[in-house]
Amino acid sequence: MKQLIDFIPLLLFLCVFKTDPRTLDIAGHVVNVGGIFSATWVLVISSLIVYGALFLHQRKLEKGQWVTLLGCLVFGGLTLAFHSETFLKWKAPVVNWVFALAFLGSHFIGQQVLVKRIMGHALSLPEPVWVRLNVAWIIFFIFCGAANLFVAFTFESIWVDFKVFGSLGMTLLFLLGQGLYLSRHLHDTDAKQEK
Structure with a gap:
Protein backbone atom coordinates (compact mmCIF):
# COMPACT_ATOMS: atom_id res chain seq x y z
CA MET A 1 0.00 0.00 0.00
CA LYS A 2 2.82 2.42 0.87
CA GLN A 3 4.37 1.93 -2.57
CA LEU A 4 1.06 2.82 -4.24
CA ILE A 5 0.78 6.03 -2.21
CA ASP A 6 4.19 7.01 -3.59
CA PHE A 7 2.71 6.86 -7.11
CA ILE A 8 -0.10 9.39 -6.42
CA PRO A 9 1.98 12.49 -7.30
CA LEU A 10 3.28 10.73 -10.40
CA LEU A 11 -0.24 9.82 -11.57
CA LEU A 12 -1.42 13.40 -10.99
CA PHE A 13 1.62 14.62 -12.93
CA LEU A 14 0.63 12.36 -15.84
CA CYS A 15 -3.00 13.56 -15.81
CA VAL A 16 -2.01 17.22 -15.98
CA PHE A 17 0.72 16.54 -18.57
CA LYS A 18 -1.81 14.78 -20.83
CA THR A 19 -4.35 17.64 -20.51
CA ASP A 20 -4.59 19.83 -23.60
CA PRO A 21 -2.86 23.13 -22.74
CA ARG A 22 -5.32 25.83 -21.79
CA THR A 23 -5.52 28.98 -19.72
CA LEU A 24 -7.92 29.14 -16.80
CA ASP A 25 -9.04 32.13 -14.80
CA ILE A 26 -9.24 31.06 -11.14
CA ALA A 27 -10.34 33.77 -8.71
CA GLY A 28 -8.81 36.48 -10.87
CA HIS A 29 -5.54 34.61 -11.41
CA VAL A 30 -4.59 33.27 -14.82
CA VAL A 31 -3.34 29.68 -14.59
CA ASN A 32 -1.89 27.63 -17.44
CA VAL A 33 -2.91 23.96 -17.30
CA GLY A 34 -1.48 21.15 -19.39
CA GLY A 35 2.02 20.40 -20.53
CA ILE A 36 5.24 19.72 -18.71
CA PHE A 37 5.55 22.82 -16.57
CA SER A 38 2.06 22.86 -15.05
CA ALA A 39 2.45 19.09 -14.54
CA THR A 40 5.72 19.76 -12.71
CA TRP A 41 3.94 22.23 -10.43
CA VAL A 42 1.35 19.54 -9.69
CA LEU A 43 4.11 16.99 -9.02
CA VAL A 44 5.86 19.28 -6.53
CA ILE A 45 2.69 20.42 -4.74
CA SER A 46 1.09 16.95 -4.61
CA SER A 47 4.37 15.47 -3.32
CA LEU A 48 4.40 18.02 -0.52
CA ILE A 49 0.75 17.25 0.29
CA VAL A 50 1.06 13.43 0.12
CA TYR A 51 4.31 13.20 2.08
CA GLY A 52 3.19 15.96 4.44
CA ALA A 53 0.00 14.02 5.21
CA LEU A 54 2.01 10.81 5.69
CA PHE A 55 4.36 12.66 8.03
CA LEU A 56 1.48 14.03 10.08
CA HIS A 57 -0.20 10.62 10.22
CA GLN A 58 2.90 8.51 10.95
CA ARG A 59 4.97 11.18 12.73
CA LYS A 60 7.82 10.24 10.39
CA LEU A 61 8.73 9.43 6.80
CA GLU A 62 10.83 6.50 5.71
CA LYS A 63 14.24 7.34 4.28
CA GLY A 64 13.13 6.31 0.80
CA GLN A 65 10.19 8.68 1.01
CA TRP A 66 12.52 11.52 2.04
CA VAL A 67 14.72 10.75 -1.00
CA THR A 68 11.70 10.72 -3.32
CA LEU A 69 10.34 13.98 -1.88
CA LEU A 70 13.73 15.67 -2.07
CA GLY A 71 14.13 14.47 -5.68
CA CYS A 72 10.74 15.96 -6.59
CA LEU A 73 11.53 19.26 -4.91
CA VAL A 74 15.07 19.61 -6.31
CA PHE A 75 14.52 18.40 -9.87
CA GLY A 76 11.00 19.84 -10.10
CA GLY A 77 12.24 23.15 -8.70
CA LEU A 78 15.13 23.29 -11.19
CA THR A 79 12.77 22.43 -14.05
CA LEU A 80 10.49 25.31 -13.08
CA ALA A 81 13.28 27.78 -12.27
CA PHE A 82 15.15 27.24 -15.54
CA HIS A 83 12.08 26.36 -17.62
CA SER A 84 13.81 23.22 -18.88
CA GLU A 85 12.40 19.70 -18.70
CA THR A 86 15.94 18.26 -18.82
CA VAL A 95 16.56 8.74 -7.32
CA ASN A 96 16.83 5.11 -8.47
CA TRP A 97 20.63 5.25 -8.34
CA VAL A 98 20.55 6.78 -4.84
CA PHE A 99 18.44 3.80 -3.75
CA ALA A 100 20.91 1.42 -5.44
CA LEU A 101 23.78 3.10 -3.56
CA ALA A 102 21.91 2.78 -0.26
CA PHE A 103 21.35 -0.95 -0.79
CA LEU A 104 24.97 -1.38 -1.92
CA GLY A 105 26.31 0.61 1.01
CA SER A 106 24.44 -1.61 3.45
CA HIS A 107 26.81 -4.44 2.52
CA PHE A 108 29.61 -2.42 4.10
CA ILE A 109 27.87 -0.27 6.72
CA GLY A 110 25.86 -1.70 9.58
CA GLN A 111 25.14 -5.19 10.81
CA GLN A 112 22.48 -6.11 8.22
CA VAL A 113 21.87 -5.53 4.53
CA LEU A 114 19.18 -2.96 3.88
CA VAL A 115 16.52 -5.38 2.65
CA LYS A 116 16.82 -7.32 5.90
CA ARG A 117 16.48 -4.10 7.90
CA ILE A 118 13.30 -3.34 5.97
CA MET A 119 11.72 -6.80 5.88
CA GLY A 120 13.51 -8.73 8.65
CA HIS A 121 10.74 -8.12 11.18
CA ALA A 122 8.27 -9.96 8.92
CA LEU A 123 10.42 -12.76 7.48
CA SER A 124 12.93 -15.24 8.80
CA LEU A 125 15.40 -16.14 6.06
CA PRO A 126 18.94 -17.53 5.94
CA GLU A 127 21.62 -14.84 5.65
CA PRO A 128 22.68 -15.80 2.08
CA VAL A 129 19.09 -15.31 0.92
CA TRP A 130 19.03 -11.80 2.42
CA VAL A 131 22.29 -10.98 0.65
CA ARG A 132 21.01 -12.27 -2.73
CA LEU A 133 17.78 -10.36 -2.25
CA ASN A 134 19.70 -7.17 -1.47
CA VAL A 135 21.85 -7.62 -4.58
CA ALA A 136 18.67 -8.10 -6.63
CA TRP A 137 17.39 -4.74 -5.35
CA ILE A 138 20.69 -3.08 -6.29
CA ILE A 139 20.46 -4.47 -9.83
CA PHE A 140 16.78 -3.50 -10.06
CA PHE A 141 17.42 0.13 -9.09
CA ILE A 142 20.42 0.45 -11.42
CA PHE A 143 18.36 -1.01 -14.28
CA CYS A 144 15.34 1.24 -13.55
CA GLY A 145 17.55 4.33 -13.46
CA ALA A 146 19.25 3.40 -16.73
CA ALA A 147 15.94 2.54 -18.44
CA ASN A 148 14.40 5.86 -17.37
CA LEU A 149 17.44 7.80 -18.56
CA PHE A 150 17.53 5.97 -21.90
CA VAL A 151 13.84 6.51 -22.63
CA ALA A 152 13.86 10.15 -21.44
CA SER A 157 7.60 11.62 -26.98
CA ILE A 158 6.85 8.74 -24.56
CA TRP A 159 9.15 9.43 -21.62
CA VAL A 160 6.35 10.66 -19.33
CA ASP A 161 4.24 7.57 -20.07
CA PHE A 162 7.27 5.37 -19.45
CA LYS A 163 8.10 7.23 -16.24
CA VAL A 164 4.65 6.39 -14.88
CA PHE A 165 3.65 3.07 -16.43
CA GLY A 166 7.11 1.71 -17.16
CA SER A 167 8.31 2.37 -13.61
CA LEU A 168 5.13 0.94 -12.12
CA GLY A 169 5.28 -2.09 -14.41
CA MET A 170 8.94 -2.77 -13.67
CA THR A 171 8.27 -2.47 -9.94
CA LEU A 172 5.28 -4.83 -10.04
CA LEU A 173 7.20 -7.40 -12.12
CA PHE A 174 10.17 -7.21 -9.78
CA LEU A 175 7.97 -7.60 -6.70
CA LEU A 176 6.25 -10.59 -8.31
CA GLY A 177 9.63 -12.17 -9.04
CA GLN A 178 10.77 -11.42 -5.50
CA GLY A 179 7.61 -13.05 -4.15
CA LEU A 180 8.22 -16.18 -6.21
CA TYR A 181 11.84 -16.31 -5.05
CA LEU A 182 10.86 -15.82 -1.41
CA SER A 183 8.08 -18.41 -1.59
CA ARG A 184 10.70 -21.13 -2.21
CA HIS A 185 12.61 -20.12 0.89
CA LEU A 186 9.58 -19.58 3.08
CA HIS A 187 8.59 -23.23 2.61
CA ASP A 188 12.12 -24.26 3.64
CA THR A 189 11.84 -22.09 6.74
CA ASP A 190 8.39 -23.53 7.64
CA ALA A 191 9.66 -27.09 7.25
CA LYS A 192 12.63 -26.41 9.52
CA GLN A 193 10.39 -24.87 12.19
CA GLU A 194 8.06 -27.89 12.17
CA LYS A 195 10.94 -30.34 12.85
Whole structure:
Protein backbone atom coordinates (compact mmCIF):
# COMPACT_ATOMS: atom_id res chain seq x y z
CA MET A 1 0.00 0.00 0.00
CA LYS A 2 2.82 2.42 0.87
CA GLN A 3 4.37 1.93 -2.57
CA LEU A 4 1.06 2.82 -4.24
CA ILE A 5 0.78 6.03 -2.21
CA ASP A 6 4.19 7.01 -3.59
CA PHE A 7 2.71 6.86 -7.11
CA ILE A 8 -0.10 9.39 -6.42
CA PRO A 9 1.98 12.49 -7.30
CA LEU A 10 3.28 10.73 -10.40
CA LEU A 11 -0.24 9.82 -11.57
CA LEU A 12 -1.42 13.40 -10.99
CA PHE A 13 1.62 14.62 -12.93
CA LEU A 14 0.63 12.36 -15.84
CA CYS A 15 -3.00 13.56 -15.81
CA VAL A 16 -2.01 17.22 -15.98
CA PHE A 17 0.72 16.54 -18.57
CA LYS A 18 -1.81 14.78 -20.83
CA THR A 19 -4.35 17.64 -20.51
CA ASP A 20 -4.59 19.83 -23.60
CA PRO A 21 -2.86 23.13 -22.74
CA ARG A 22 -5.32 25.83 -21.79
CA THR A 23 -5.52 28.98 -19.72
CA LEU A 24 -7.92 29.14 -16.80
CA ASP A 25 -9.04 32.13 -14.80
CA ILE A 26 -9.24 31.06 -11.14
CA ALA A 27 -10.34 33.77 -8.71
CA GLY A 28 -8.81 36.48 -10.87
CA HIS A 29 -5.54 34.61 -11.41
CA VAL A 30 -4.59 33.27 -14.82
CA VAL A 31 -3.34 29.68 -14.59
CA ASN A 32 -1.89 27.63 -17.44
CA VAL A 33 -2.91 23.96 -17.30
CA GLY A 34 -1.48 21.15 -19.39
CA GLY A 35 2.02 20.40 -20.53
CA ILE A 36 5.24 19.72 -18.71
CA PHE A 37 5.55 22.82 -16.57
CA SER A 38 2.06 22.86 -15.05
CA ALA A 39 2.45 19.09 -14.54
CA THR A 40 5.72 19.76 -12.71
CA TRP A 41 3.94 22.23 -10.43
CA VAL A 42 1.35 19.54 -9.69
CA LEU A 43 4.11 16.99 -9.02
CA VAL A 44 5.86 19.28 -6.53
CA ILE A 45 2.69 20.42 -4.74
CA SER A 46 1.09 16.95 -4.61
CA SER A 47 4.37 15.47 -3.32
CA LEU A 48 4.40 18.02 -0.52
CA ILE A 49 0.75 17.25 0.29
CA VAL A 50 1.06 13.43 0.12
CA TYR A 51 4.31 13.20 2.08
CA GLY A 52 3.19 15.96 4.44
CA ALA A 53 0.00 14.02 5.21
CA LEU A 54 2.01 10.81 5.69
CA PHE A 55 4.36 12.66 8.03
CA LEU A 56 1.48 14.03 10.08
CA HIS A 57 -0.20 10.62 10.22
CA GLN A 58 2.90 8.51 10.95
CA ARG A 59 4.97 11.18 12.73
CA LYS A 60 7.82 10.24 10.39
CA LEU A 61 8.73 9.43 6.80
CA GLU A 62 10.83 6.50 5.71
CA LYS A 63 14.24 7.34 4.28
CA GLY A 64 13.13 6.31 0.80
CA GLN A 65 10.19 8.68 1.01
CA TRP A 66 12.52 11.52 2.04
CA VAL A 67 14.72 10.75 -1.00
CA THR A 68 11.70 10.72 -3.32
CA LEU A 69 10.34 13.98 -1.88
CA LEU A 70 13.73 15.67 -2.07
CA GLY A 71 14.13 14.47 -5.68
CA CYS A 72 10.74 15.96 -6.59
CA LEU A 73 11.53 19.26 -4.91
CA VAL A 74 15.07 19.61 -6.31
CA PHE A 75 14.52 18.40 -9.87
CA GLY A 76 11.00 19.84 -10.10
CA GLY A 77 12.24 23.15 -8.70
CA LEU A 78 15.13 23.29 -11.19
CA THR A 79 12.77 22.43 -14.05
CA LEU A 80 10.49 25.31 -13.08
CA ALA A 81 13.28 27.78 -12.27
CA PHE A 82 15.15 27.24 -15.54
CA HIS A 83 12.08 26.36 -17.62
CA SER A 84 13.81 23.22 -18.88
CA GLU A 85 12.40 19.70 -18.70
CA THR A 86 15.94 18.26 -18.82
CA PHE A 87 16.20 18.52 -15.03
CA LEU A 88 12.99 16.56 -14.52
CA LYS A 89 14.23 13.85 -16.89
CA TRP A 90 17.14 13.26 -14.54
CA LYS A 91 14.94 12.83 -11.43
CA ALA A 92 13.96 9.16 -11.87
CA PRO A 93 17.47 7.96 -12.78
CA VAL A 94 19.13 9.83 -9.93
CA VAL A 95 16.56 8.74 -7.32
CA ASN A 96 16.83 5.11 -8.47
CA TRP A 97 20.63 5.25 -8.34
CA VAL A 98 20.55 6.78 -4.84
CA PHE A 99 18.44 3.80 -3.75
CA ALA A 100 20.91 1.42 -5.44
CA LEU A 101 23.78 3.10 -3.56
CA ALA A 102 21.91 2.78 -0.26
CA PHE A 103 21.35 -0.95 -0.79
CA LEU A 104 24.97 -1.38 -1.92
CA GLY A 105 26.31 0.61 1.01
CA SER A 106 24.44 -1.61 3.45
CA HIS A 107 26.81 -4.44 2.52
CA PHE A 108 29.61 -2.42 4.10
CA ILE A 109 27.87 -0.27 6.72
CA GLY A 110 25.86 -1.70 9.58
CA GLN A 111 25.14 -5.19 10.81
CA GLN A 112 22.48 -6.11 8.22
CA VAL A 113 21.87 -5.53 4.53
CA LEU A 114 19.18 -2.96 3.88
CA VAL A 115 16.52 -5.38 2.65
CA LYS A 116 16.82 -7.32 5.90
CA ARG A 117 16.48 -4.10 7.90
CA ILE A 118 13.30 -3.34 5.97
CA MET A 119 11.72 -6.80 5.88
CA GLY A 120 13.51 -8.73 8.65
CA HIS A 121 10.74 -8.12 11.18
CA ALA A 122 8.27 -9.96 8.92
CA LEU A 123 10.42 -12.76 7.48
CA SER A 124 12.93 -15.24 8.80
CA LEU A 125 15.40 -16.14 6.06
CA PRO A 126 18.94 -17.53 5.94
CA GLU A 127 21.62 -14.84 5.65
CA PRO A 128 22.68 -15.80 2.08
CA VAL A 129 19.09 -15.31 0.92
CA TRP A 130 19.03 -11.80 2.42
CA VAL A 131 22.29 -10.98 0.65
CA ARG A 132 21.01 -12.27 -2.73
CA LEU A 133 17.78 -10.36 -2.25
CA ASN A 134 19.70 -7.17 -1.47
CA VAL A 135 21.85 -7.62 -4.58
CA ALA A 136 18.67 -8.10 -6.63
CA TRP A 137 17.39 -4.74 -5.35
CA ILE A 138 20.69 -3.08 -6.29
CA ILE A 139 20.46 -4.47 -9.83
CA PHE A 140 16.78 -3.50 -10.06
CA PHE A 141 17.42 0.13 -9.09
CA ILE A 142 20.42 0.45 -11.42
CA PHE A 143 18.36 -1.01 -14.28
CA CYS A 144 15.34 1.24 -13.55
CA GLY A 145 17.55 4.33 -13.46
CA ALA A 146 19.25 3.40 -16.73
CA ALA A 147 15.94 2.54 -18.44
CA ASN A 148 14.40 5.86 -17.37
CA LEU A 149 17.44 7.80 -18.56
CA PHE A 150 17.53 5.97 -21.90
CA VAL A 151 13.84 6.51 -22.63
CA ALA A 152 13.86 10.15 -21.44
CA PHE A 153 16.61 11.19 -23.85
CA THR A 154 15.98 8.73 -26.70
CA PHE A 155 12.19 8.50 -26.93
CA GLU A 156 11.18 11.96 -25.73
CA SER A 157 7.60 11.62 -26.98
CA ILE A 158 6.85 8.74 -24.56
CA TRP A 159 9.15 9.43 -21.62
CA VAL A 160 6.35 10.66 -19.33
CA ASP A 161 4.24 7.57 -20.07
CA PHE A 162 7.27 5.37 -19.45
CA LYS A 163 8.10 7.23 -16.24
CA VAL A 164 4.65 6.39 -14.88
CA PHE A 165 3.65 3.07 -16.43
CA GLY A 166 7.11 1.71 -17.16
CA SER A 167 8.31 2.37 -13.61
CA LEU A 168 5.13 0.94 -12.12
CA GLY A 169 5.28 -2.09 -14.41
CA MET A 170 8.94 -2.77 -13.67
CA THR A 171 8.27 -2.47 -9.94
CA LEU A 172 5.28 -4.83 -10.04
CA LEU A 173 7.20 -7.40 -12.12
CA PHE A 174 10.17 -7.21 -9.78
CA LEU A 175 7.97 -7.60 -6.70
CA LEU A 176 6.25 -10.59 -8.31
CA GLY A 177 9.63 -12.17 -9.04
CA GLN A 178 10.77 -11.42 -5.50
CA GLY A 179 7.61 -13.05 -4.15
CA LEU A 180 8.22 -16.18 -6.21
CA TYR A 181 11.84 -16.31 -5.05
CA LEU A 182 10.86 -15.82 -1.41
CA SER A 183 8.08 -18.41 -1.59
CA ARG A 184 10.70 -21.13 -2.21
CA HIS A 185 12.61 -20.12 0.89
CA LEU A 186 9.58 -19.58 3.08
CA HIS A 187 8.59 -23.23 2.61
CA ASP A 188 12.12 -24.26 3.64
CA THR A 189 11.84 -22.09 6.74
CA ASP A 190 8.39 -23.53 7.64
CA ALA A 191 9.66 -27.09 7.25
CA LYS A 192 12.63 -26.41 9.52
CA GLN A 193 10.39 -24.87 12.19
CA GLU A 194 8.06 -27.89 12.17
CA LYS A 195 10.94 -30.34 12.85
